[in-house]
Amino acid sequence: MELFNGLIKETQGLLEHGSPREWAYRPGGEWKDLGQSELVLQKDAAFELGASGKGSANYVLFTSSSELVSSDRVLLYGPDLKEIRGDTDFARIVLLRVGVLDDDNEQVYRILKDIEFAKYHVYPEGYMVRMSPENYREQVRVSKQAIRQSISFQSIGASYIKAYKKDPNVLNATVIFLTAPGFDYKAMKDIAKKANDATNTLTHILEGLSTDCSVCALKDVCDEIEGMKELHFGVGDKGAKKEQH
Numbered sequence: 001m002e003l004f005n006g007l008i009k010e011t012q013g014l015l016e017h018g019s020p021r022e023w024a025y026r027p028g029g030e031w032k033d034l035g036q037s038e039l040v041l042q043k044d045a046a047f048e049l050g051a052s053g054k055g056s057a058n059y060v061l062f063t064s065s066s067e068l069v070s071s072d073r074v075l076l077y078g079p080d081l082k083e084i085r086g087d088t089d090f091a092r093i094v095l096l097r098v099g100v101l102d103d104d105n106e107q108v109y110r111i112l113k114d115i116e117f118a119k120y121h122v123y124p125e126g127y128m129v130r131m132s133p134e135n136y137r138e139q140v141r142v143s144k145q146a147i148r149q150s151i152s153f154q155s156i157g158a159s160y161i162k163a164y165k166k167d168p169n170v171l172n173a174t175v176i177f178l179t180a181p182g183f184d185y186k187a188m189k190d191i192a193k194k195a196n197d198a199t200n201t202l203t204h205i206l207e208g209l210s211t212d213c214s215v216c217a218l219k220d221v222c223d224e225i226e227g228m229k230e231l232h233f234g235v236g237d238k239g240a241k242k243e244q245h
Contacts, residue, residue, distance in 0.1 A: 003198060004061040007191050008068050008095060011061070014184055014191075015176070018077040023154040025072035025173070030162050031155035032125040040128040040141045049140040050090035055185030057091040058131060058138035059192035060116050062098055069097035069172045072165070074157030078180030081142060081151050091178040091188050092138055094119070096164060097171045111169055112199075118163040124156055136192035153177045 050056030063069055079088070096115065122129075126146025130139045142151065157175040164173045178185075 002064065004195060005063055005065060005068060007195055007198075008061050008063055010191055011093060011095075011188070014187055015077065015178075018180070018183070020075040020077045020176075021080070022076075023074045023157070025074065025158055025161045027158075027162065029155055030159040031127070031151060033159060034123045034125050037123055038125065038128055040126065040143045042141070044143050044145070045141045046144045046147045047084055047142060048087045049084075049142065049179065050138055051087040052139075054087055055089035055091070055181075055183070056137040056139060057093070057185050057188035057192055058136060059188070059195050060094040060096065060119065061195055062096050062112055062115075064098055066097060066172075069095045069174050072161050072173050073175075074154055074161070075174065075176045076153045076157075077176070077178045077183065080153055080179075081156075082147060084142075084179060088179050089181055089183070089185055090138065090140065091176075091183070091185060093176040093178075093188070094160065094164070095174040095176070097173075098169050099171055109199075111167075115164065115167050115170060118167065119160065122159050122163050124151070124159055126151060127156060136189045136196070 048054075098112075098115070120131075124146075126143035126149070128141040128143075130141075131137070132139075157177065160175050161173045164170050
């Protein structure tokens, strides 16, 4: 699964000037999970991450490269939860290393979507997540009580890693949190959109989209996402003569 490698490298480029704190994942270090979404009222909230008017981004990228994702870990660029004093910029980026998937491409697509949906099944106590998939944003309302109980990004990240690694296809997971100002959150949202476009294009390829690039509505995506052309011609061609982009 190399389709998103270029986007992972773009992400790394956006973070290269930061100095993150890093924690290795340790099973048992997760924050308490309620099993269902919790309503944190504004009067009970200490602050919001990625609040309206603040930078925000959220996306998941896959790879099979152990060089790009080598271990289970949590990275934090910026203040930890107990150090935040008010609404702040926020991004959560997840990089997943998956095993070599030998199923047909349609099955691979389903597996990747199932893995990605794990993010909707994490319900940390005192940490109310609101996602906006169409805007590639994530807002989190953190309760005052959770702050008093020493909630941290280390434990929240561990909760996400545990959820992702329930799927046997996930070999390693890196969860990256950003709360510092000065990062290019708009560029991160652009990467999120590219990843979404690549996934949507994959569904069209699986439906046998034409390989005539002169009439293909998704040519721009193929041109921009490394590996998409090869996947397109490998899947979309039904024995007809292949044309070059």
